[in-house]
Amino acid sequence: MTCQDYKNLMMAYIDGELEAEAKKTFEEHLQSCKECSDEFKEFKQLKQHTDEIKFTEPEERIWEQYWQNVYNRTERATGWILFSIASILLLAYGGFKAIEAIIRDPSVGLILKAALLILIAGAAVLFVSVLRERIYFWKNDRYKDVRR
Template sequence: MSCDKFKDLLMGYLDDEISEQERVELEKHLTECDECTKELADFKDLKSITDDITLYQPEDEVFDQYWSSIYNRIERAAGWIILSVSGMVLLFYAGYMMIEEIIHDETLSWVFKGALLAFIAALSVLLVSVLRERLNTRKKDRYKDVRR
């Protein structure tokens, strides 16, 4: 058998995928052929590298999950911000229309009008404060996750 024939067997030899007869012939040839022995050593190095790559694959999956969870969090944070901002705009707008109507209603007393204005102003301040607290808590949560 020529060297080329044995070189074709080397990969299969490392993976234990050649016949008993082929294995015996190859091992015999390896004892008397430096070139094929060197090639086998190269294949062994290559195989250990590809084995390492195979070992890293599960970690890649964890990495993918990590990124998809980050993406989910960004999505949720964006949802919260849009919800808060649009809710505030709706409230301010509804409040504004209410004030307009009530201020021009001559049958209502100024005490009621003043109390209502104060109530709406306080509500707006509280909403902004709650939103700001939410955003601050979010930032702290993010650092907590990194430490974990």
């Protein structure tokens, strides 16, 4: 075998595709031939470098997508929570105003007053429930991310 033959085997050797005997001859030649041994070192470094590029690039893209997803989800969850809080405040404020007006109005019957109070209380409970559900899902989403 000539030096060129051994050089042609370098790729197969690094990939572990040589049979035991060919591998042994290859290693023996590298020990006795400086030119091939130097070239093999360079070749190995180059191979390592290209492997690193191959491995890091897709992973970076995965992380990018990952953070994008986390950001989107957090943004939406925060939006929902702010929306719920604002709704509760507005409802409570409107409720108090309505109660005040109705209670002060002597022409409104007692049953209607009671019904309105119950309606407002029910709506407030519903909003708190929605808010709690939102927070629950938000937390669960975050745990899912940590686990992944």
